[in-house]
Amino acid sequence: MNYKLRVQLIIALIVIAVSSVFTFFYIANEERFSSERSERASENVKMAFDTIVKDVEHFYVFRAYANMRSNGIIDAMKEKDSQALYRLTLPRYKTLREENPYLIIMQFHAADGHSLIRMHRKEEYGDNIALKRPMLRSVHRTHRMISGFEWGVQGLAFRVIVPVIDRGVYLGAVEFGIDTKYFVDKIKKVTGSDNLLLLHENMLAAADKSRYKAGIGAYRFTSISEEQWPIIYAYIAHDPSLAPKNIRYSRKNYEINPIFLKNGENQNIGVILCIEDVTGGYQNTIETLTGAIVLTLALVGLFWGLFEYAFGMLIGKVNLQERYIKTILDSQKNIVVVIEKNKIIYANQSFFDYFNYSNLKSFYAEHESVSDYFEKGNSGEYLQPLNEGLTWIEYLTYYHIKEHKVKMAVNGEISTFTVHAQTMIYKKQTRYVVVFTDITMLNELATNDILTHVANRFQFDKVLEHSISLSERYKRSMSIILIDIDHFKEVNDSYGHLVGDEILKKLALLLKGGIRKSDSVARWGGEEFTILLPDNELSSASNLAETLRKKIEESDFSPVERLTCSFGVVQWRKGEDGDSLMRRVDEKLYEAKEAGRNRVVS
Secondary structure, eight states, rough: HHHHHHHHHHHHHOOOHHHHHHHHHHHHHHHHHHHHHHHHHHHHHHHHHHHHHHHHHHOOOOOOOHTTTTTTTHHHTTTOOOHHHHHHHHHHHHHHHHHOOEEEEEEEEEEHHHHEEEOOOHHHHHHBBBGTOOOHHHHHOOOOEEEEEOOTTTOOOOEEEEEEEEEEEEEEEEEEEHHHHHHHHHHHHHHHHHHEEEEEESOOHHHHHHOOOOOTTTEEESSSOOOHHHHHHHHHHSSOOOEEEEETTTTEEEEEEEEOOOHHHHOOOEEEEEEEEEEEHHHHHHHHHHHHHHHHHHHHHHHHHHHHHOOOOHHHHHHHHHHHHHHHHHHHEEEEEEEETEEEEEHHHHHHHTTOOHHHHHTTOSSSSSSGEEEEEEEEEEEOOOEEEEEHHHHHHHHHHHOEEEEEETTTEEEEEEEEEEEETTEEEEEEEEEEEHHHHHHHHHBTTTTTBBBBBHHHHHHHOOOOOOHHHHTTOOOEEEEEEEHHHHHHHHOOHHHHHHHHHHHHHHHHHHOOOTTTEEEEEETEEEEEETOOOHHHHHHHHHHHHHHHHHBBHHHHHHHHOEEEEEEOTTOOHHHHHHHHHHHHHHHHHHSSSSEOOO
């Protein structure tokens, strides 16, 4: 074999080897990113479910206490007057049904275990229902609120049972039951997954057991479509356990995550299987592999041909390899940068596309570091230019196990990223490869109210807990405002729920525009909003509330002729927890509404 042929073969082998390494490196990274996306998908499904459950629990506990404060309710329970209870509660029950059509149960229970009145079936009461209901017996025994999924005459429902206590005397309980389909539909709306409900066989009657024979282990399908059957078969083919799995069926990839429904004793009585099509990552890998093979063959042919004419063309071919590497990095949607001494020495195309610069020179003409774009987060969970005395890149590498997030704003638009850094040392020179992955949409789903785009209840509780911790640690003041739209039911009744939704959106936008950047506005539930004011005393918080009240009264909320709100304002007390703080501000809001509405009470 002559020298030229040996060199050509060596070059061909080198090209194939290099191409294979980079291709498989890319595929390995894509698989890792796919795995991380699957893990995040599982976490997001569980977080969405937990948030929905928590929101439902908070909402109906709040409504229960509001109902108890209505005139005559306590007296009717003391006297066990079922008809009076029904008459006094009916308007609120109708409102609750309008707010959530999935509310299938509202019931008052006497302390002796008997049913006082079923709002959903007023003709049936007086039976000793506690004999059949473990959760209800627990409330009668402990006099504490309990929530969970439990079977009953109306079927499986998520139940919130709140004790009624007057001056230390336990009078009974009020119960709300929400159809399980609410959670199935809500999860689909939040995550986009296709959901399947299964019930534990112990929960089914004899007739149901004969009807619902198919299932997984001790769980039985309530209904299943023809499209879902083969996916479920593939899910249990090699491992019948109900565990998160990624399966492949009919040239598609599916991520299946179970959400177990628990009763008041923390026992599994049902499960929701969330099925999400994640085929995109697999297809990208196939396309990348196919493209790499084609490109590799083309490169081998090109090198072979070039070497026939001039050995010197080999240098140009090496340059082509460098462009190939850059093409791979530029094809990444994630922002990838290489940092040396806190200065970027390389950035892929996604970096320039996001920050709107043509090259690093123009970027550094206006900025010292990419950390100039970092936004301060409300809950202290976001990376800052300096963290615990360390620069952001030092902090990233020192706490490399922890997941880091950062908010960056470009042209007024804020995006949320996860940040990962890898240390690279060559000839005693340390460099860092940093990858920013955009998770803005997932973060918004988890923390924002879908309708009004302000913080949701889950995010507000998180920020409140963190703010109380900071106030305790640094002896800072903090106040909170609770806002309720006056006569909002009349708006919905007169103009329809679509107009009501637009009113909520306009009000949320007005509230956001009237507060500081460090303040937080959130939708508390229904037509109620709350504003958290760090480093703010009661007087200034009350002044802000009055300013907002006037602004709302003077603003145009067409087609509604005039819209007003009631405000409750309190200042945090040293040693006070979030629940106590919210109870106090709710009492102030109640005083404002009792005093005639459209006013601020502090």
